[in-house]
Amino acid sequence: MTSHQSRRSFGGKPLKTKSHSRSSSSTTSLAVETPSDTSPSPSPSLDLPPRMNGSHEVSEVAETMAHTDINGKRKTQRSKYDRKQSTPMMPTFMVSAPGKVIVFGEHSVVHGKAAIAASISLRSYLLVTALSKSKRTISLRFPDINLSHTWNIDDLPWSTFSATGKKKYYYDLVTALDPELVAAMKPHLEDVSPNESDEIRKVHRNTASCFLYLLLSLGSPAFPGSLYTLRSTIPIGSGLGSSASISVCVAGALLLQIRTLAGPHPDQPAEESRVQIERINRWAFVGEMCIHGNPSGVDNTVSSQGKGVIFQRTDYSKPPKVKPLWHFPELPLLVVDTKQARSTSAEVAKVGALKKQHPLITESILHAMDKVSEGATELIGNDDFDPEDPSSIEELGKLMTINHGLLVALGVSHPRLERIRELVDHEGIGWTKLTGAGGGGCAITLLKPDVSPEKMKRLENTLDEEGYGKFETTLGCDGIGVLWPAVLKNGMEDDMGGEEIDQDKFLNADGIEGVEELVGVHGDNGDREAWKFWRVED
């Protein structure tokens, strides 16, 4: 594969991509394999920030952080003269993680075939603000779902989570929720959004349980009072991995707060970066279990590591095998939301019924889908594949068209999905397929290079008129990123060290565009350098 440093035309807007050296895919597996990561954590190497907003005497929060061992036990040892040292407080920081699309092989994956999923540039952003020593509370402000909740740290069931046989460490592989721990957590979820409808409360409690289970597993009674503010640019419940993305943000933020992650920093070897991502991914999977019950682990893996993955599930009682595609190309992708509600289980059942009725025909379709995924893996793994070259894009696009046709044959498309395909085909601007379960949800279009702004505008107008949601994204983006400290500028311009992104600014950012403009990983003039990523590619 060629390396590229590019700005592709995207409906008249330049698309930002980064330069990465590329080589063939690694076969390292994340999330679903036996733990090998039991080494003690290296100390974190994020640069400590310049003091912001004037000088802080060290607070007990910072002191506690500095004296908390890897198992969360507080070390009470003080300095020689038993007085507080002047060290900076943990800064306000931010983490961000992407959503995902299934690029090839939805449905056939349910029947043991290989599928490919990849990250997209729609992302969740979580701002973490350490509170002053006197505030012994943990607060969530998640305005996308109108969730606002505060727990008193000292009231939380720490002893149950740290009891012998129950305590889990940051390096553990947790593959199931512990029913006793879930029961201990339950009373602390009961007063979440008490005045909302049952339906809304369920959503709020799922999100709150994801956070609380991770906090109680990774934290300790000495955990610093903190405020977590989350905003996401990923539509919720459209099959684009919004829940995995927030689980990755929460897992990453908590692991950073207990100082069990090394980096990210630019010189970090890929191997070390992958270990950090693996840690985050394992805990994000636990968060996903709180929201979903029985997730496959694919969404959180793609969201943590970014790029793409091939996944296959030959034994349905086990999680799928996940092989990272560290060098998945960055490609311009249009995601269109039909806004048509769909049920993944109903669509999966449809295919199951078809297979019963027409076993040979259905098996041939599924086999053909497997060949499409195989062909796509070969294509993008080939050294000749060049995301800048129209013929490479066309080959990949054709595979998407075939995959969509096969999904139609399985009966999982929907007139609103077909309408998107028709509109895109009419303009001749790219290759479209449904993504995820179908029956509604989203379609993805791989755009031809240099699509004319007029054609793009015409398509946008029609989609708008017909009530579709549209997102201009990039496929194959970075996974979890860290903005440390969370400042608007890099802090180089003046002595004050940059302007802090406080909660108000973040909450007041206007819509998706406002969030992207204020804190976005992908700024108007290319990717923001202040965001750091664990570089997983060799």
Ligand SMILES: Nc1ncnc2c1ncn2[C@@H]1O[C@H](COP(=O)(O)OP(=O)(O)O)[C@@H](O)[C@H]1O
């Ligand atoms: N921005 C967000 N803020 C708070 N919770 C969120 C957010 N995005 C997703 N969630 C949680 O994830 C759930 C959506 O998961 P799911 O239905 O699987 O959709 P998706 O396919 O987008 O992951 C929501 O009901 C909510 O609990």
Ligand SMILES: C[C@@](O)(CCOP(=O)(O)O)CC(=O)O
């Ligand atoms: C249809 C299926 O292959 C993908 C479902 O994707 P989503 O939940 O719609 O993102 C089901 C599955 O893999 O569990």
